[in-house]
Amino acid sequence: MSDAAPALRFDKISMTFPDGTEALDGISFGVSMGEFVTIVGPSGCGKSTLLRIASGLLEPTSGRVEADRERIGYVFQDATLLDWRNVQNNVELLPQLHGFPKAERKRLASEAIELVGLTGFERHYPKSLSGGMKMRVSLARTLTLAPPLFLFDEPFAAVDEITRQRLNEETQALFQREGFAGLFITHSISEAVFMSTRVMVMSARPGRILSEYAVPFSYPRQAELRFDARFGELCGEVSVALEGAHASEASDD
Amino acid sequence: MTEQPTGIEPVDGDAEVEADTEENESPKGMGVWAYLAPLITFVLIIGVWYFISYVRMDAVRRRTALPAPHTVFEDGLLVWEDRKGLKPILEALLVTSRVALIGLGISIAIGVVLAIVMNTAKWAERSIFPYAVIIQVTPILALVPLIRNWYGFGIPARVVVCVLIAIFPVITNTLFGLQSAKEGHHDLFTLHHAGWLTRLWRLEMPGAMPAFLTGLRIAAGGSVIGAVVGDFFFRQGEIGLGRLIDNYQKDTRIPELFTATIVACLFGIAIFLIVGWISTRTLKHWHESARNYT
Numbered sequence: 001m002s003d004a005a006p007a008l009r010f011d012k013i014s015m016t017f018p019d020g021t022e023a024l025d026g027i028s029f030g031v032s033m034g035e036f037v038t039i040v041g042p043s044g045c046g047k048s049t050l051l052r053i054a055s056g057l058l059e060p061t062s063g064r065v066e067a068d069r070e071r072i073g074y075v076f077q078d079a080t081l082l083d084w085r086n087v088q089n090n091v092e093l094l095p096q097l098h099g100f101p102k103a104e105r106k107r108l109a110s111e112a113i114e115l116v117g118l119t120g121f122e123r124h125y126p127k128s129l130s131g132g133m134k135m136r137v138s139l140a141r142t143l144t145l146a147p148p149l150f151l152f153d154e155p156f157a158a159v160d161e162i163t164r165q166r167l168n169e170e171t172q173a174l175f176q177r178e179g180f181a182g183l184f185i186t187h188s189i190s191e192a193v194f195m196s197t198r199v200m201v202m203s204a205r206p207g208r209i210l211s212e213y214a215v216p217f218s219y220p221r222q223a224e225l226r227f228d229a230r231f232g233e234l235c236g237e238v239s240v241a242l243e244g245a246h247a248s249e250a251s252d253d
Numbered sequence: 254m255t256e257q258p259t260g261i262e263p264v265d266g267d268a269e270v271e272a273d274t275e276e277n278e279s280p281k282g283m284g285v286w287a288y289l290a291p292l293i294t295f296v297l298i299i300g301v302w303y304f305i306s307y308v309r310m311d312a313v314r315r316r317t318a319l320p321a322p323h324t325v326f327e328d329g330l331l332v333w334e335d336r337k338g339l340k341p342i343l344e345a346l347l348v349t350s351r352v353a354l355i356g357l358g359i360s361i362a363i364g365v366v367l368a369i370v371m372n373t374a375k376w377a378e379r380s381i382f383p384y385a386v387i388i389q390v391t392p393i394l395a396l397v398p399l400i401r402n403w404y405g406f407g408i409p410a411r412v413v414v415c416v417l418i419a420i421f422p423v424i425t426n427t428l429f430g431l432q433s434a435k436e437g438h439h440d441l442f443t444l445h446h447a448g449w450l451t452r453l454w455r456l457e458m459p460g461a462m463p464a465f466l467t468g469l470r471i472a473a474g475g476s477v478i479g480a481v482v483g484d485f486f487f488r489q490g491e492i493g494l495g496r497l498i499d500n501y502q503k504d505t506r507i508p509e510l511f512t513a514t515i516v517a518c519l520f521g522i523a524i525f526l527i528v529g530w531i532s533t534r535t536l537k538h539w540h541e542s543a544r545n546y547t
Contacts, residue, residue: 055444056444057440057443057444069444072444074440074441074444076437076440076441077437078435078437080435080437080438080440080441082438082455082456082459082460083460083539083540084459084460084462084538084539086538093455094445096455097442097445097446097447097451097455098445098446125538125539126539127538127539127540
């Protein structure tokens with residue numbers, strides 16, 4: 001898969017903030033079309049910074065990013081819905097910002113709402129939705145533009161475990177159907193292994209890529225995969241590497 | 254919630270179920286008391302009024318200081334003549350409300366524009382905000398001579414008083430509202446190449462509505478006060494409520510003085526309720542505070 005066209009490529013990315021904080025140190029890797037890559041790492045290791053750099057929200061101190069940023073898909077940690085718009089109009093936001101005609105907007109939104117299973121909730125306002133449903137609206141909003149590259153910034157961190165697992169399964173199914181490239185950030189090892197084709201472990205600040213794991217399971221992945229012995233084994237390996245990352249943080253102090 | 258008592262046998266007796274239903278029907282869970290309580294207060298006030306007027310005062314004082322409620326009602330509200338009773342009061346109300354509404358409109362127009370300008374750049378906020386504060390803290394009385402010099406003694410001067418009172422809450426609340434858009438929302442708009450105007454129109458302005466409407470509520474009340482107060486200082490042109498009240502006091506037409514005061518008060522309440530109603534209508538789907546605006 002890795003010889004397919006790269007949707008995103010980091011080339012020796014380093015980031016030092018104006019206050020002197022070194023966030024990232026020489027990050028290089030790529031995400032090909034049809035690949036779902038997850039980064040796990042200790043809190044504050046610069047994972048989110050890397051995502052912001054990928055999207056162009058932040059300029060790196062040095063290094064180069066290659067990505068198509070015209071229709072980038074960015075799913076935030078918070079659902080970032082507009083409280084004054086109902087589900088339909090929230091999902092129509094991105095096509096609206098890109099100047100799509102009204103009929104087209106409506107069609108794209110209806111399709112996306114159906115994909116995330118929220119048909120019938122079009123006229124509901126965010127106030128009346130649960131955390132999981134808000135995340136689905138946020139996903140639907142991103143899907144309207146059919147972006148070739150999705151960036152996920154710990155999108156399911158705030159929902160309960162069962163909802164999170166269901167959202168993992170749905171996102172993974174969407175990824176398989178739509179064939180986009182995904183870069184996903186999370187604290188949860190099982191979430192990372194369940195969704196990804198590759199898992200990268202990042203060190204404590206300044207963030208470096210410590211190790212990389214190919215996930216051999218084929219898509220579509222079923223919920224039962226989480227009880228598979230090989231799944232547990234891989235989670236264990238990633239977990240050990242992540243502990244190493246935390247240890248490097250401790251020795252820094 | 255309301256279906257529960259009918260379907261399920263109440264465990265703790267009927268009293269609790271009843272209390273529950275009442276809670277759902279009226280504000281603060283007070284049942285009919287929510288409406289009865291202010292009514293009782295009203296009756297008490299009228300009672301005290303009668304007591305003072307008849308027991309504590311002689312006939313002369315009763316006529317010049319505190320006429321009985323029914324006298325106010327008969328001489329002030331029931332009389333309808335060109336220069337007596339309710340008619341001149343309502344005519345004055347029309348003048349005052351026009352002044353208040355024009356003042357409020359100007360305050361909204363200038364206030365919102367200033368807030369938008371201040372929202373675009375920190376330096377703009379730094380340059381304008383201190384002067385908005387100065388307008389707010391300067392007593393109107395101190396500005397009366399200047400307003401006379403610039404705007405004369407008529408209606409325009411009264412409108413200026415309204416604007417001076419009403420503009421500050423519009424500016425501060427709108428600015429606060431515009432700045433309340435979350436960073437994540439701004440990132441989203443940045444990622445999708447939204448320009449300044451799109452950001453303002455689709456993100457910041459709608460997001461500012463709750464704060465703006467709170468400001469509008471304060472400003473509307475202030476504008477009514479401004480229109481009545483302005484009457485006392487700027488007495489040329491059509492007669493407003495303030496000047497009428499002043500005249501009645503000088504001519505000892507006390508029942509009509511009371512009526513005019515009560516009308517001014519009711520007008521203020523009406524404006525307050527109307528703006529509150531607009532707030533609720535606008536925000537009912539999305540903002541927490543909408544429930545408190547009834």
